[in-house]
Amino acid sequence: MKKILLLKLAHARSGDKGDASNIGVIARKPEYFSLLREKLTPEAVRKHFEGICRGKVERFELPNLGALNFLLHEALGGGGTVSLRNDAQGKTMSTAILRMEIEVPDDFETR
Amino acid sequence: MKKRDSIRIASGQGYWGDLPQAPYWQVSKGPTDYLVMDYLAEVTMSILQKQKSRDPRLGYAKDLLQVMEQILPIVSANGIKVITNGGGVNPQACRDAIFDIAKRLGVKGLKIGVVYGDDIYGRIDQLLGSGNDLINMDTGESVRKVRDRLLSANVYFGAFPIAKALEQGAQIVLTGRATDTGLTLAPMIHEFGWGKDEFDNLAAGIVAGHILECGGQSSGGNYLKDWRSVPDLANIGFPIAEAHADGTVYITKHDGTGGLVSVDTIKEQLLYEIGNPREYITPEVVADFTSIQLEQAGENRVKVFGVKGRAPTDFFKVSMAYSDGYYAIGTLTYGWPDALEKAQAADRIMRQRLQDLGHKFDEFHTEFLGYNSCHGPLSPQPAEINEVVLRVAVRGHDKESIEAFGRQLVPLVLTGPPTVTGFGGGRPKPQEVVAYWPALLPKSLVKPEIEVAEL
Numbered sequence: 001m002k003k004i005l006l007l008k009l010a011h012a013r014s015g016d017k018g019d020a021s022n023i024g025v026i027a028r029k030p031e032y033f034s035l036l037r038e039k040l041t042p043e044a045v046r047k048h049f050e051g052i053c054r055g056k057v058e059r060f061e062l063p064n065l066g067a068l069n070f071l072l073h074e075a076l077g078g079g080g081t082v083s084l085r086n087d088a089q090g091k092t093m094s095t096a097i098l099r100m101e102i103e104v105p106d107d108f109e110t111r
Numbered sequence: 112m113k114k115r116d117s118i119r120i121a122s123g124q125g126y127w128g129d130l131p132q133a134p135y136w137q138v139s140k141g142p143t144d145y146l147v148m149d150y151l152a153e154v155t156m157s158i159l160q161k162q163k164s165r166d167p168r169l170g171y172a173k174d175l176l177q178v179m180e181q182i183l184p185i186v187s188a189n190g191i192k193v194i195t196n197g198g199g200v201n202p203q204a205c206r207d208a209i210f211d212i213a214k215r216l217g218v219k220g221l222k223i224g225v226v227y228g229d230d231i232y233g234r235i236d237q238l239l240g241s242g243n244d245l246i247n248m249d250t251g252e253s254v255r256k257v258r259d260r261l262l263s264a265n266v267y268f269g270a271f272p273i274a275k276a277l278e279q280g281a282q283i284v285l286t287g288r289a290t291d292t293g294l295t296l297a298p299m300i301h302e303f304g305w306g307k308d309e310f311d312n313l314a315a316g317i318v319a320g321h322i323l324e325c326g327g328q329s330s331g332g333n334y335l336k337d338w339r340s341v342p343d344l345a346n347i348g349f350p351i352a353e354a355h356a357d358g359t360v361y362i363t364k365h366d367g368t369g370g371l372v373s374v375d376t377i378k379e380q381l382l383y384e385i386g387n388p389r390e391y392i393t394p395e396v397v398a399d400f401t402s403i404q405l406e407q408a409g410e411n412r413v414k415v416f417g418v419k420g421r422a423p424t425d426f427f428k429v430s431m432a433y434s435d436g437y438y439a440i441g442t443l444t445y446g447w448p449d450a451l452e453k454a455q456a457a458d459r460i461m462r463q464r465l466q467d468l469g470h471k472f473d474e475f476h477t478e479f480l481g482y483n484s485c486h487g488p489l490s491p492q493p494a495e496i497n498e499v500v501l502r503v504a505v506r507g508h509d510k511e512s513i514e515a516f517g518r519q520l521v522p523l524v525l526t527g528p529p530t531v532t533g534f535g536g537g538r539p540k541p542q543e544v545v546a547y548w549p550a551l552l553p554k555s556l557v558k559p560e561i562e563v564a565e566l
Binding site: 011013020022024026028049050051052060061062063064066069077079080082085087092094099 | 153335375378379380384386387388403404435440476478484487488502504544545546547
């Protein structure tokens with residue numbers, strides 16, 4: 001087995017819903033979707049965002065788009081207008097999730 | 112009653128402050144039937160409410176007037192209709208200002224419709240008195256807690272009141288707090304005669320609205336998958352929904368413009384700011400985003416179809432804003448060598464000085480731009496970096512402490528670590544924190560009002 005960056009398997013977009021960060025993760029190729037579904041569990045995402053996300057992580061599936069939508073509660077320092085962060089709306093949470101390392105078989109090719 | 116089989120609805124603004132030339136491009140670079148523009152974010156209404164309290168002729172998105180100045184002649188000559196929520200908390204005053212522009216430009220026979228009744232700021236005590244506590248959807252608390260600090264309160268209306276204004280002949284429709292998606296759905300209801308129980312069609316219009324509501328973000332802007340591949344972003348074509356009476360929608364843009372409309376740019380926008388995709392709740396319908404089918408139907412042309420919807424809830428969403436203390440943000444730039452270490456030391460010194468003076472904050476937040484302001488604790492420790500921006504922000508209810516923070520920042524330049532610059536902005540000043548209070552209200556308690564006037 002080897003580890004590759006989620007960035008190689010998916011693209012993403014993030015936004016805010018109050019103090020929750022919404023991160024949509026989309027498979028770069030349709031065949032990656034089942035791998036994303038298997039590896040990106042709410043627990044794995046919660047662990048990855050330790051120190052950022054203080055609430056629960058919810059996951060929703062959109063197989064029609066080859067995508068997963070995550071809601072990270074209490075993850076924006078109080079929400080859009082209250083948060084003191086430079087990224088108060090969590091616009092860059094999209095690439096924060098793509099830093100995750102995903103375990104794949106040694107012969108797994110991403111090109 | 113069906114009037115046409117298909118219409119082209121163009122997105123002109125995704126938010127207040129969006130690309131100012133986009134509306135003119137949308138009405139001049141190719142065929143367009145409707146121009147829709149979103150101006151309102153969650154706390155915008157509180158800013159407008161304050162402007163209105165100072166001057167009863169204000170309280171709407173003033174940038175909209177510059178746009179109207181540019182587009183009125185061409186819109187009027189070509190019969191293009193314009194729908195926007197830029198009316199804010201004073202759509203009537205916005206209408207009068209647009210009529211003034213029309214007179215000056217010699218535009219005749221203009222009919223403007225306003226939709227209002229969404230502003231319930233003056234009715235809060237009456238609602239509380241009759242047992243509607245406007246419970247915060249996130250915290251479960253009654254709005255009584257922040258009653259004396261409320262700055263604005265608005266119900267989100269949907270597409271049907273706008274469609275009614277179109278039915279009455281309005282060429283421009285100005286609303287207060289209408290949903291972004293409703294702006295796009297309204298012309299479909301008007302032109303295709305969709306009824307309130309045609310949930311799949313209404314959901315298709317809502318999905319089109321969600322794709323259009325952030326302007327260029329669905330046509331190649333902020334596109335993560337392969338941003339280098341997007342051509343000519345300088346001339347980005349904002350998205351256009353070519354809607355058909357059977358609920359099929361094609362997303363495209365004007366020929367000859369920059370940007371990109373592909374299945375992947377649309378996917379990214381569909382996932383933006385959503386919660387449970389099976390329950391995208393709007394005043395007209397609950398749309399199911401897991402039913403959406405996408406298909407590339409040509410160059411810069413994506414077919415959106417198969418959308419399912421179900422009956423709406425009995426509630427309007429209410430968006431309220433309240434004052435919640437003060438904040439201030441300041442920055443200093445540290446240069447090589449040991450830039451990050453110096454910035455970190457400066458942060459510690461400042462915290463100690465403020466503590467020694469007895470100041471207290473609800474939150475004291477430090478970031479280092481160039482290192483960790485995007486990904487926080489996920490950011491890998493950098494090797495030697497050339498420079499870093501120390502960014503410190505404080506929030507609290509004691510205004511004096513927030514002011515003291517402002518006085519403590521710049522002195523770091525001569526009383527802290529070396530090689531520091533970037534203090535030209537001077538002392539950071541306390542700003543009001545405007546917090547958001549989401550709630551629900553039974554639809555039976557609020558009625559949209561529609562008024563169409565001719566110049």
